[in-house]
Amino acid sequence: MSLPAIFFIAMLVAFLAAVPPGLLNMTAAKISLKEGYTRGIMFSVGAALVFTIQTLVATVFARYLSKHPDVIDILQQVAFVIFVLITIYFLLIAKKQKTEESDIESKSKRSRFFQGMFLSSINMFPIPFQAYITITFASFGWLTFDTIGISTYVAGAAMGSFINLYVYIFFFDKIKKTKETSQKRMNYIIGIITGIISIITLISILRKYY
Numbered sequence: 001m002s003l004p005a006i007f008f009i010a011m012l013v014a015f016l017a018a019v020p021p022g023l024l025n026m027t028a029a030k031i032s033l034k035e036g037y038t039r040g041i042m043f044s045v046g047a048a049l050v051f052t053i054q055t056l057v058a059t060v061f062a063r064y065l066s067k068h069p070d071v072i073d074i075l076q077q078v079a080f081v082i083f084v085l086i087t088i089y090f091l092l093i094a095k096k097q098k099t100e101e102s103d104i105e106s107k108s109k110r111s112r113f114f115q116g117m118f119l120s121s122i123n124m125f126p127i128p129f130q131a132y133i134t135i136t137f138a139s140f141g142w143l144t145f146d147t148i149g150i151s152t153y154v155a156g157a158a159m160g161s162f163i164n165l166y167v168y169i170f171f172f173d174k175i176k177k178t179k180e181t182s183q184k185r186m187n188y189i190i191g192i193i194t195g196i197i198s199i200i201t202l203i204s205i206l207r208k209y210y
Contacts, residue, residue, distance in 0.1 A: 001142045003152045009142070010156030011163070013133055014051075017126075018164040024119055025168040031112060032169040039112045044165035046116025051126060052158040058130035059153060063145035065131070066138055077205060079132050083198040090191030130157065 018025060024047050032040025065071050134153065137143040143153060 003148065006143060006149065006152045007156035007159075009137070010153045011160035014055075014157040014160030015164050016160075017129065018161060024116075024123070025165050027119065028116070028165045029168040035112075037169065040169045041166075043112040043116035044162055044169065046113040047120040047165060048116075048158055048162040050117050050120035051161045052154060054120075054124075054126045055130045055157045056150070056154050058127045059134050059145070059150045061127075062131045062134040062138070063150070065135060066145055073205075075132070075135075079128070080198060080201040080205060082128070083194045083201060087191050087195040087198055090194065 028040050028044045028047070031043050065075060134143060134145075137153075138145060143149055
């Protein structure tokens with residue numbers, strides 16, 4: 001697959017993975033609304049920087065796993081359990097909750113940058129998620145684990161993450177109005193997507209034994 005295609009796919013995956021309203025994108029939007037566009041962007045840059053490092057770690061880890069099929073088998077089984085639990089959570093447990101608006105203290109651009117880095121760093125889910133995605137893409141022949149391929153994928157994922165935060169900053173008013181009414185629907189959509197991934201993973205596991 002061509003490098004521009006890898007870049008676009010990585011960007012799309014990272015963007016869609018962060019579409020549901022969450023801590024990072026909603027915080028970026030609120031900072032922009034209360035303190036100005038520049039501070040919202042600085043927060044987003046800090047968050048995207050950490051996400052870039054996480055994606056790089058995940059991709060390098062995936063390259064290691066690609067050379068050890070036995071480890072991939074174990075990872076696949078662990079991923080299956082994780083996706084099943086996520087599916088159960090979003091389909092059966094997740095409920096619409098009214099979020100309380102909290103005042104955001106005025107901080108400098110630099111502190112917002114580091115705040116973005118901190119909030120992004122405590123979210124470790126991108127590492128196993130991106131590792132699983134890159135291994136899947138490699139199995140399809142879409143991604144090669146050489147320096148250029150990894151760099152292109154990581155750059156695309158970083159761009160997708162930043163664009164997601166950027167969109168939230170500029171469309172916060174509309175997102176805020178529709179958040180509560182669409183959250184339940186979004187939970188079901190995420191649950192269905194992870195459910196499909198769980199089924200595909202289970203089929204892949206069973207094919208190795210039967």
